[in-house]
Amino acid sequence: MMNPTFESLLNLLKSKGIRLSHHRLKVLEYLTKDFSHPTVEQIYIALHEESPTLSKTTVYNTLNLLVKIGLVRVINIEDNETRYDITTKNHGHFKCESCGKIYDFGIDLDSSPIEELKSFKINYKDVYFKGICPSCLSNIDKTKLKTEE
């Protein structure tokens, strides 16, 4: 899955008249490098090391701004954690219930429009799957072999 480059995002910000402040750039840059769908906490901890003056409020502010202008997407797959993702092409999110990792997968919801929603204006489409990822599945198998359950 192709992710946007940092430079292309900067141009987009400029074109929208958004100031390229130091902290904003840091948050944005982080999102173009960490594809693990980080939480606010993770972003804050990672950036706070090199920029000790960064506050968590600013991370919230920046993310909300980036979401508003459509550069970042909110992932509400779980009710106790909000995650963030650089906006890319149509893709769904799979969360492993065992290791907690979130995987992207391609899905096309546009080719066959929902008849029931003909007269609705659709702005966002999110697809969330949950289950067990292959890596955890094979670990479970190994455990079974070892303990001979």
Add this chain to the structure above:
Amino acid sequence: MMNPTFESLLNLLKSKGIRLSHHRLKVLEYLTKDFSHPTVEQIYIALHEESPTLSKTTVYNTLNLLVKIGLVRVINIEDNETRYDITTKNHGHFKCESCGKIYDFGIDLDSSPIEELKSFKINYKDVYFKGICPSCLSNIDKTKLKTEE
């Protein structure tokens, strides 16, 4: 969209060996009647009127139990509100960004499995759309006519 009857749910609970306590029945009954995908707060307020001894913690406990045994589904379409829904057939949720109402719509994600997830064990599938519902769209049109924008 067919919803399960209260009686069929009671049988399911019994078959799982879950006690049919007063409060549990009340919460469950409420969910079979209110299809607006209520929040914990809404359920608590509605039931607290007739059962003043009901605590919000009990509503949480009961909902978590019902989710665990698969009778109730969590809707995380928005990051600041968790909603609950009696489990039914495959359906997606559309949230109107103007009036906040959540609409169900039928969607079949099982007929064409995702190639990328061949080796994943999928337990849940959620589809969340956001946008403007027809009723709000027509209100916007009327406003435009009135103010001649």
Add this chain to the structure above:
DNA sequence: TGCCATATTGTAATAATTACAATTATATTA
């Protein structure tokens, strides 16, 4: 009926998020 296991309650802790006023930084213009 009486007992035991479980459900419920209520308070308090935790955690996520937002509000807001004071301060600081930025970009622009002279």
Add this chain to the structure above:
DNA sequence: TAATATAATTGTAATTATTACAATATGGCA
């Protein structure tokens, strides 16, 4: 380059949702 207006950032405090836990109450079965 310096002054200025505008916007960003900070930090604290408030708000809200959710969970933990111990004490109490209750339901179901012998």
